[in-house]
Amino acid sequence: MGASGSGKTSMRSLIFSNNPASLTARLGATIDVEQNHVRFLGDLILNLWDCGGQDAFMDSYLTTQRSTIFQHVGVMIYVFDVETRGMSKDLEYYRECLEGLQQFSPDAAIFLLVHKMDLAREPKNTTFDKKKKELQEASGEASVTVFGTSIYDESLYKAWSSIVHTLIPNAAVLSKHLTTFAGACSATEVILFERTTFLVIATSSPLSPPGQSGSPVDDIDAHQLDPTRYERTSELIKAFKHSCSRVREEFHSLEMELHNFTAVLDEMTKNTYVLIIVHDPTIETAALKLNIRMARRKFEELQGDSLIS
Amino acid sequence: MVNGPPSYAATSTTTPIVNRPQLNGHRTASSDAVTRTKILLLGLRRAGKTSIQQVLFNNLPPKQTFYLETTMRTVKHAFDTVIPLEIWDCPGNITVETLGAPLSHFSTMIFVIDIRDLYNNPISKLVEFIVAAYRENPNMSLEVFVHKAEKLQEDDKIENFRQIHERVSDRLLDISPEYEQIQLNFHLTSVYDHSLHEAFSKVLHKLVESLPYLEDLLNVFCANSQSPKAFLFDTTSRLYIATDASPVDSATHNLCCDYLQMLNSFGSLYKSATPHSRKPLPFTPPPSASSTSSLSPVPPRSSSSTSPGTPTSSTTRLTPHPSKDLFYPSAATSLHPSTPGTTLTYHLITSQLALLALLPTSVYEGRRGLLEFNVVFFREGVQEICEVEKETRDGR
Structure with a gap:
């Protein structure tokens, strides 16, 4: 989940399809929901729902498709663009998604990725900390894990490794x-x-x-x-x-x-x-x-x- | 510098500003008295000269070249590989007169042209330098890097490359028919892939006087180790100094480059902050060591971790106090899970050079001892050549 152009599909193609970062520019916008079954550890099948981020889709996830989208969720990954202009709208959608999640799958782990850190304004750490605080406030009660990520360095692997870690039972x-x-x-x-x-x-x-x-x-x-x-x-x-x-x-x-x-x-x-x-x-x-x-x-x-x- | 806008007007060299380089004779800024082989890096403003130098010898990530500042005066970069090099990174507006050293002091001239720059300016500048170089130092090798190849599509790339080549030759012929015999080498390069490394390696080959001997050694090594291809690489710049007689397949070359880069990055990744305890460990068998004999039928390999006398080069490390000088890092990666697969090996030869060889996996696993024996011989040969090289340079 995340706003349009925040980098959800780029991330997925990098981690799961072995594509280099330079090719992500060619990816088009995701229309509606792209479902992906990823075999992880052989038989553990991760069902990846890459949700298109345009407003029209977001609205429909939250209303008509609400139960389909938020049921049986193991992990919700919400991607924020670090340099986005429409942060308030982003947060509004995020809060609504949280609500939906609490209604249908209250046990889901929540990960927030502050993405495109490579484009962040210097000093990057302060920018990230500010963002992190803002997001934690917006999440209210829910426990969330926030990562700063970029497809051009190792930070993305760190975030995904800990996401995957929560999914492995033993x-x-x-x-x-x-x-x-x-x-x-x-x-x-x-x-x-x-x-x-x-x-x-x-x-x-x-x-x-x-x-x-x-x-x-x-x-x-x-x-x-x-x-x-x-x-x-x-x-x-x-x-x-x-x-x-x-x-x-x-x-x-x-x-x-x-x-x-x-x-x-x-x-x-x-x-x-x-x-x-x-x-x-x-x-x-x-x-x-x-x-x-x-x-x-x-x-x-x-x-x-x-x-x- | 690379992603600059294609504003060709900015490449004009009519500005009268002359940045006279600081001179201290052609013996250069480097404090050591070694005679360095000099390479002249020329080209118009924003052609990518400093990018090339930084990517090759300073490990700058290609993406960062965008932030490099314009070179205002000639910068001399010393670089030690099999031969000591000195690269003169010149500002775009330099001329033969303002260079600060006669052209006869240089062994190679590299002229960098932006591939999108088909206009007169760079070509007349290049021709001017070629003519001067030919007059003063006919032995100098002249290389043209048609640079920033990544900016164009495949077809345009070839077309522009051909056009630049043609125009330079035409212009030379216009001036005088005798220039037809000038040997010019054109290379299509880009900092974003391995073409730059390959091109610069070829430039370097012409400068290494001991090249035939190194190549002979590599040929002998390949023949005796069943290796289809072996390279002698400079580890920091990832340029290859020499290779065996079989033709260079650029895919293999690229793989070797990437492999070297990965190993370089790994080296510091798991570095321990504390020095290792060098005391020999008490004998600790691996789990269920009793059944090891049935599992390792390959005779030359020893199954126990502490048994001495394994016929590998690493036996040097089994001495109680192994000195760092005696230890040469090595690595191997197998590239195919099935039996006829290939293994890519890495053996450090001198502090700067490494041998990368492709080998059938069966040879690597079954006759590793013999292989490492060959490596030791190869290493001795190369070290001797380097020693002689150094002596002659010091003696000069």
């Missing part, structure tokens, strides 16, 4: 197993990505659980890794996948032994990729790959569970 279990796995690999960190979108599904938690066999996981805080690393990784891999597809190749796996760390990125299950980051220079990539192979079965199982529940 994220905590996955995270616990990843932590165990990280311990077994002497890894600093293990990150699980979804295959097609390369959104982050789960990460290992920094503290190694007591009584765990294998060497303790290094304290992640001591490493002070870049806080934007997950999103940047999604962005980099996505870009590289795109360059691979241009030469009709398919990206499959990656291993690196660089100055600062060793990393292996490989398929975990048929819908996920795992990235293992090791800062211990004595660990060989072949050993990490072997560990991935050994863990594959368990994670397939876990994923199977997640879809039944």
Whole structure:
């Protein structure tokens, strides 16, 4: 949901269709509602409703189509253009959408994306904070999560990763197993990505659980890794996948032994990729790959569970 | 600079303002005494000279080139790769007289023309420089970058490129028939794709005296490693210094460029703030290590994380106190899940150069030890060549 031209379809094409940001200019306006079924994690089907933002459509969503649109909503994503001129009208529609949502699907999570941050006036942070406050006031009681996003950098992946995170039922279990796995690999960190979108599904938690066999996981805080690393990784891999597809190749796996760390990125299950980051220079990539192979079965199982529940 | 309006009137060079570059002899602003190979970057105002220089050697994102300011005086950029370079980024209104150094000091002249600029001005300016260069330094290689190719559709692009080429040749012939023998190289370039990197790489190849030896080494490496294509890249600028004898397919070149860029970005992403504990870890078997033998039938690869003596280059890191100098980063990405797939490998050769090679995945996985043995030999060869290169330059 969001006003006309705020960037809803651009966002969708970037995350789910593997298109580069430069091609989004060619997208036309969305007429009415475009329904998209996106297979996420194989069998978890996300039903994406890309709603056209022109006023006529918005009015009809709120009146005649009200029950169809707002029923069975898991997540509502409302997109605001950061530099919009008609903010008051935007907010009015937003409030009405909130009402509709509370009426038909009160449990839905709400995400507000302040989009096109690349065009925001400097200083960007202040602009965003002001906007965020304004939106939180407008939301009243409802709990909302606000992100500043742009299709030209990693911020979009950050927002979508946390959106997707709320939709995965057993994220905590996955995270616990990843932590165990990280311990077994002497890894600093293990990150699980979804295959097609390369959104982050789960990460290992920094503290190694007591009584765990294998060497303790290094304290992640001591490493002070870049806080934007997950999103940047999604962005980099996505870009590289795109360059691979241009030469009709398919990206499959990656291993690196660089100055600062060793990393292996490989398929975990048929819908996920795992990235293992090791800062211990004595660990060989072949050993990490072997560990991935050994863990594959368990994670397939876990994923199977997640879809039944 | 790139997205500027196509106001051709603004490219007039009749203004009498002369920005005399600060001279301190042709030995340049760089403090070191090394003789640098000089490249002259010319072109009218807003042609994209500074954009080119910044995108290639300063890692400027192409989108940001729009905000670059007009160059008012000649800026000399030193850049160290296999040979030390010095790039003179000149303002648009420079002439042979105001350059501040005789043309004979330059090895290459690159003239940048906006592809939409078919009018007389840039062409007469270019011809003027060509004639002067031919008179003073017939050995200088003359390159023309028909730039901002992304601004036009495919058909117009080729048409304009051809027209510019034709006009320059015609004008030269008009002046004197003897200019027909001048060797001019035209390249179609854009900062938004890899064409700029490819064109500049070709310019660079003419300047590297040791190129045939590097190429020989690459040929030997390819032949012995079953590699269909290998490049020796400069890691920071992503220009390729040399490649093997097989023809360069620009799709493969682009992929290698992107791969290098991704690895460069990854390098700093997971950097640890604390130095690693170098103490060897106690033996910790991976989960259910007992069954590993059945799972890894490939003999040269060791399945255990701490077993020494694996025939890989990384064995150097297993010594208790590995020094940074001995460690050469490497990476590999496999590009096809099925068996005959290709693997793209990356091995750092010197602090600036990296070997990127395409390999059949079966070779990479099955005979990795031998492959890395080949890499070590290749590395020694290249390092020796670089050493000799450096000695001759210092000695000059």
